[in-house]
Amino acid sequence: MRQALEILIVDDDKALLGVLRSVLEAEGHRVEVAPSAYDALPRLEHQRYDLVLVDLKMRRMDGLELLEHERLRQRGTRMVIMTAYPTVDSAVRAMREGAFDYLVKPFKLAELRALVERAAGGEAEESRGGAERAPDTARGDEQEPKGG
Amino acid sequence: MFDLIASLSIKWKVILPVTFILLVAFGMSTYVAVGMPGRGLGVIVATQIGALVLVGVAIAAVVHAAIYYPITRLIRTMGKVERGDLSARARVRGRDEISRLRERFNQMVEQVEAKNRELARAQQQLAQSERLAAVGLLAAGVAHEINNPLATISVAAESLLESLADPKARALARAIGEQAARISTTVAQLLSFDYSPRFDLEPGDIRDVIEEALAAVDLGRFRVSRHYEPRLPKVRMDAGKLRQAFCNIVDNALHAMGEKGELSVATRFRDGVEVCFSDTGPGIAPADARRILDAFFTTKEVGDGSGLGLTVAYHFIRMHRGEMYVYSPALGEPNPGRGASFVIRLPAAEGELNEAGA
Numbered sequence: 001m002r003q004a005l006e007i008l009i010v011d012d013d014k015a016l017l018g019v020l021r022s023v024l025e026a027e028g029h030r031v032e033v034a035p036s037a038y039d040a041l042p043r044l045e046h047q048r049y050d051l052v053l054v055d056l057k058m059r060r061m062d063g064l065e066l067l068e069h070e071r072l073r074q075r076g077t078r079m080v081i082m083t084a085y086p087t088v089d090s091a092v093r094a095m096r097e098g099a100f101d102y103l104v105k106p107f108k109l110a111e112l113r114a115l116v117e118r119a120a121g122g123e124a125e126e127s128r129g130g131a132e133r134a135p136d137t138a139r140g141d142e143q144e145p146k147g148g
Numbered sequence: 149m150f151d152l153i154a155s156l157s158i159k160w161k162v163i164l165p166v167t168f169i170l171l172v173a174f175g176m177s178t179y180v181a182v183g184m185p186g187r188g189l190g191v192i193v194a195t196q197i198g199a200l201v202l203v204g205v206a207i208a209a210v211v212h213a214a215i216y217y218p219i220t221r222l223i224r225t226m227g228k229v230e231r232g233d234l235s236a237r238a239r240v241r242g243r244d245e246i247s248r249l250r251e252r253f254n255q256m257v258e259q260v261e262a263k264n265r266e267l268a269r270a271q272q273q274l275a276q277s278e279r280l281a282a283v284g285l286l287a288a289g290v291a292h293e294i295n296n297p298l299a300t301i302s303v304a305a306e307s308l309l310e311s312l313a314d315p316k317a318r319a320l321a322r323a324i325g326e327q328a329a330r331i332s333t334t335v336a337q338l339l340s341f342d343y344s345p346r347f348d349l350e351p352g353d354i355r356d357v358i359e360e361a362l363a364a365v366d367l368g369r370f371r372v373s374r375h376y377e378p379r380l381p382k383v384r385m386d387a388g389k390l391r392q393a394f395c396n397i398v399d400n401a402l403h404a405m406g407e408k409g410e411l412s413v414a415t416r417f418r419d420g421v422e423v424c425f426s427d428t429g430p431g432i433a434p435a436d437a438r439r440i441l442d443a444f445f446t447t448k449e450v451g452d453g454s455g456l457g458l459t460v461a462y463h464f465i466r467m468h469r470g471e472m473y474v475y476s477p478a479l480g481e482p483n484p485g486r487g488a489s490f491v492i493r494l495p496a497a498e499g500e501l502n503e504a505g506a
Contacts, residue, residue, distance in 0.1 A: 016300040023307050057292060084295030085288060085339075105299035106332050109306040 003120040005029045006048070010040040010066065011055040011082065020053070023109065024116065037061035044070055049077050051119040053103070056083035056090055064090070067097045078119045082107075154242030161214040161244065169206040173199045218246045222253065234261040276463055283456065287338035294335050302328040341460050347389060347467050351382040351497040354390075354421055358413055361394035367411075370402055375414040381496035383421050385468055393464040396457035397425050397490050404429030404487060420470075420493040429487035431476035440474060470494040 007029050009020050017033040024031045032049075034040035037058055044052070052070070054063040063081050070079060078100035083090060086104045094102050101115055153161070180195045221238070228236035234257060238250035305325035312318045355376050362372060401411055409428040416422050432440060439445045441462045446455035465472050475489040 013296045013300065016296065016303075019300050019304045019307070023303060026307075082299075084299065085292045105295045106302045106328060107299060109303055109310075112303070 005050040005116065005120055007031045007051045007053070007116075008034065008040060008043060008049045009053045010034045010037060010058070010063070011053070012036055012058045013055070020112075023112070027113070027116070029116070037063070037066040040066060041069070044077075051100075051116065052077055052079045053082055054079060056081050056094075057085065064093055064097060067094065067099060080115060080119075151242075154244070154247075156242075156244065158214055158244050158246065162210060165210040166207050169203055169210070173203045215246075218250075222246065222250055226253065229257055229260075234264060273466055277467070280460065280463055283338075284341070287335075287341075291335050291339055294331065298328050298332055298335075302332070338456070341392065341456060347386040349384045349386055349468070351384050352387055353502045354380065354383050354385070354423060354494065355415060355502075357385070357387050357390050358394055358415070358423065360387075361391045361398055362413070364391070364395050365398050365402065367402070369408050370405065371408075371410040373410060373412045375412065377414075377416045380415055380417055380502050381421060382502055383468070383494045384497045385494070386464075389464045390468065393461035393492075394423075394425075396461040397492075400457055401425055401427035401429065401488070401490070409487075417496065421496050423492045423494075424489055425492075426489040427487045431487045432474060437474065437476070465492055465494070468494050 007024055009017055009024075009031065010033075011017055011020075012035055014035060017035065021031045021033055032043060034043060037054070038061060040052075040054070054066055056063040063083075067079050067081065070077065079098070080101045080103055081090075081094040081099045082103045082105055084105040086102075091102045100119065103111065103115065156164070177196050177199045181192050225236050225238045237254050237257065240247050240250045240254065302325055305321050305328060309318055309321040309325065312321055398411065402409075405411075405427050406429070411428075412424075412426045414422075414424045414426075416424075436445075436447060441458055445459075462472050471493045473491045473493075475491065476487065
């Protein structure tokens with residue numbers, strides 16, 4: 001049932017790259033890491049990945065730019081934006097750019113697993129686009145009062 | 149008599165006494181010259197000179213009393229104001245030119261004083277909003293720097309927990325994960341406030357905002373009683389910001405009550421639209437009352453609150469030109485059977501009444 005995926009992780013936090021790689025490799029996936037969007041570009045050029053996890057905020061080229069770049073070429077790749085500073089704005093932009101998901105750091109291992117599972121199993125979900133989801137997410141912009 | 153003199157203009161205050169003095173002096177010298185014949189020329193000349201000197205002194209005294217003295221007093225008062233004592237006022241008596249000058253001077257000082265107060269208030273507000281903006285900026289910057297390593301720590305801790313068999317080691321790994329989650333909650337709390345200084349004011353029904361705030365907070369097992377005055381004017385407000393302020397106040401009240409209790413919410417129209425949130429918690433200790441609105445002040449357990457909730461609430465209310473008062477039995481305030489009460493008073497939007505039965 002479980003399917004081994006080709007995964008690329010792009011993040012300028014090397015500690016996180018190491019941990020994510022070891023966790024995902026332990027699950028049987030093939031994992032490559034890139035410490036910047038520029039390092040990721042040639043890899044994306046030459047190889048097809050099932051899942052790409054990209055940090056939003058990186059020097060020189062950020063996750064969204066990479067997403068924009070890649071969306072035009074690789075249709076089968078699922079791109080996930082990770083961020084340590086979630087905003088409604090960046091979430092909306094990520095979905096508009098066709099991101100597969102938006103992962104808020106710090107995340108639970110279970111969240112990550114569920115995400116990878118969905119990426120593996122969701123061929124049928126192919127048609128699910130981000131574009132029509134975006135507007136109603138944008139409405140939440142005003143306020144999301146937090147009780148706690 | 150005094151009133152009559154006071155009501156004279158300066159011109160007459162000088163001319164009348166001087167004329168009087170001259171007439172007296174003329175009469176006296178005539179009397180000496182004519183009424184005492186046989187005296188020597190020397191005596192007459194001496195009397196005349198004496199009379200002239202007296203006249204001079206008298207005129208000088210009149211000018212001093214009518215012009216010099218009031219003007220120097222006014223100058224002295226002006227000096228006080230100049231040195232920053234805006235409470236100094238010139239004493240206004242009578243209706244002559246100098247009194248009118250004093251009056252105008254007083255009015256000007258009053259205006260300066262009022263403007264000064266306004267400026268001080270604006271400055272205070274600005275300083276507070278800048279402080280909050282700084283907190284927001286800090287929170288945003290820190291969030292990124294904290295959440296990134298936190299992601300590594302929590303994933304690593306969970307992964308470790310799964311691979312360990314020894315219960316002691318597992319407990320340690322679990323502790324790492326739990327504490328990472330706690331840090332993450334604190335950061336999320338700091339980020340949950342809207343620190344932006346923009347306020348979009350529109351007239352609205354304050355009760356709607358209260359209801360939204362109550363709906364947004366997890367009321368759990370707390371009872372809520374509402375006492376809304378039916379006819380309530382609208383308030384010019386930024387509904388989002390005000391809702392957040394109320395959320396924070398309600399949240400604070402629920403936290404103070406602990407397990408259970410009753411939150412009572414009342415609105416009324418008295419010299420502005422008043423909203424009162426009362427809880428049945430322990431109230432506020434006198435020592436805490438002063439600091440309750442300080443940024444990062446909290447009586448909650450470490451990790452339970454950021455100490456920003458009431459600071460942000462108060463700031464938002466001030467930005468609506470509103471006031472917030474805190475009452476608690478422990479502060480010697482009559483608040484029978486209740487814990488703390490937060491009363492918020494907001495200026496009513498002129499001429500705009502909410503539809504009845506809202």
